[in-house]
Amino acid sequence: MTTVAKTETELTQVSSTRVSGRAWLQDALPKLVLAPSFAITIVFVYGFILWTVYLSFTNSKTFPSYTLTGPRAYQRLWRWTFESDPPSSWYTSITNMGIFGFLYIGICLALGLFLAILLDQKIRGEGVLRPIYLYPMALSFIVTGVAWKWFLDPGLGLEQTLHQWGWTSFHFDWIKNKDFVIYTVVIAGVWQASGFVMAMFLAGLRGIDGEIMKAAQIDGASSFQLYRRIIIPMLRPVFLSAFIVLAHLAIKSYDLVVALTSGGPGGSAWLPSNFMYEYTFKRNEMAVGSASAVIMLMTLTAIIVPYLYSELRERPR
């Protein structure tokens, strides 16, 4: 009760100094509105990053332990990095990350751009085609993974169907093959994300001034030259956005691997995120899991930061 009374008195005070109060509010409102999300980000993102870094230097097993014991977890990971025959789980994870990241980002960008250029030819029915390509992005990775798992399974999907149609020599068992299973993850990932990349490029293409193209055409540029020399270079900001979106999707791909391959034959489809989860929560080696998470973060930073820096420096705002 007293609180309410006090509030009222304070409110009257505020109204008596309404003008200055409003000015103060205008000044402080953005900060007030941002404060909660800022605080949450500080604690739940950066706070936990620091916590993870700290844990990676302890000997945490099932539960976090706070006694520092030195970089043993990193030493183990470093040793595993070079164990290629037979491949250690960590070696498999990071080489898979290289293959998957490179192909996934590369193919998505190429395919997305290609589809966008085709759709940009003022064709009929674009309004129908665009959502068809875009739709896979609305599915979760789990759904994509399970659907492709069935489709690629030699006993259920593509191979079986073609055998029934009479093409009995057809053979496609990548998903069961330790050397090729990671490429099936690429296939499913590209299927899901390329439509989205296409939509980004399409938006970029629509934003290009028609006058420039006309000018180029008057100067006698062929349409290949037009794209090669003018349009694609102008899409540079879109490449940046698409790259960042795809890079983080690639790094955090965990569910796709689990749903599509459940780790692959002998763990041959693991990505670093699978490694991290396995070691932290299933093997009770929290220190090793944390160390691998820190290495993932460092790798991501090493790729993204220079790229952002070089891209954004040229057009300061």
Add this chain to the structure above:
Amino acid sequence: MSLRTITKLAAGVALIALSLGGAKAADVKEVEMLHWWTSGGEAAALNVLKGDLAKEGYAWKDVPVAGGGGDAAMTALKAMVAAGTYPTASQMLGYTVLDYAQAGVMGDLTETAIKEGWDKSVPAALQKFSVYDGKWVAAPVNVHSVNWLWINKAVMDKISGTEPKTFDELIALLDKAKAAGVIPLALGGQNWQEATMFDSIVLSTGGPEFYKKAMNDLDDESLKSDTMKKSFDNLAKIKEYVDPNFSGRDWNLATAMVIKGDALVQVMGDWAKGEFVAAKKAPDTDFYCYRFPGTDGSVIYNSDMFGMFNVPDDRKAAQVALATATLSKSFQSAFNVVKGSVPARTDVPDTDFDACGKKGIADLKKANDGGTLFGSLAQGYGAPPAVANAYKDVVSKFVHGQITTSDQAVEELVKAIDDAK
């Protein structure tokens, strides 16, 4: 409204909430249970316990966390314990119980255990996990054993096969099935299934003494011995009999292949029997359950336990009631008939069990008396999870060809286990 007023208001609200929450109740007539038994048969089995407790006036608060063989549930449990809100009990496996006991969050049921005579009726090998530092911290619910062969009778008759008594006879039997155009071995190519089968192969190849030394004591000499190499050679032999499509298959799909007669045999724990029973198949008329050749007389086990947490005093009575009901003979019988496993105490009558269950109960008793009851390394009862998973890695990499020779396999096994210790 200024920030200061908001803070004051918030403080006021918090104060009211505190004074409301402070009201003390008497004994809580409720058990809170975290588990991952959500599939049909398992849920039915758990309902038996729910009914038993209801009769004593205790309500049941279900906290089911489905999926992943309990991984998700264990993550949830970790969060609950970290927040200090312990459930009355949680389904737990082997070393997890000991981990939590070491962290000092488990309760103490020793008084009830002595009164109910658990220390005499529960096999000593199980007590290694349910008793920590002299205190009973968990109530074992069942004993699964993993060294079983599950064989389709129709296929067996077709190839006029007989029970294989040695590993070579098993290979001969698989050859017969192959010649008859049936998939000889139904295997799901996931690391735990491969390692579960390898548990049996090691026991069959090296005998009980060797199994204990290598898989429970993790003795370096045994792990890199020629016997272990021979075990890997045997694994290499037997994996030739799977169908090309085995990689990544779930265990119950592999069981279904045997049930339908597409495949002759599966090497799997006795939870596979649940699938046969659910498909309305009966032992000896539709399928056979044999011990893995060369392992008769020994049992490789795993066991579901209800870990009992150190709950506040007003919830202790409910916890004792839960533990007593769990280990009562009537529940042990009723539950395990449904679940496919055998009772966790050796003095439960086997009248309600089918032929496989009766054999399982007799084998458990024999193994317990003879000291041949061993924890399954693949199922996390031979060594802590870090070691068990390192072992599964090596076996799986051997099956799928990343590791090519048994020499290399043994070398990797020793290295991986030392690394994880």
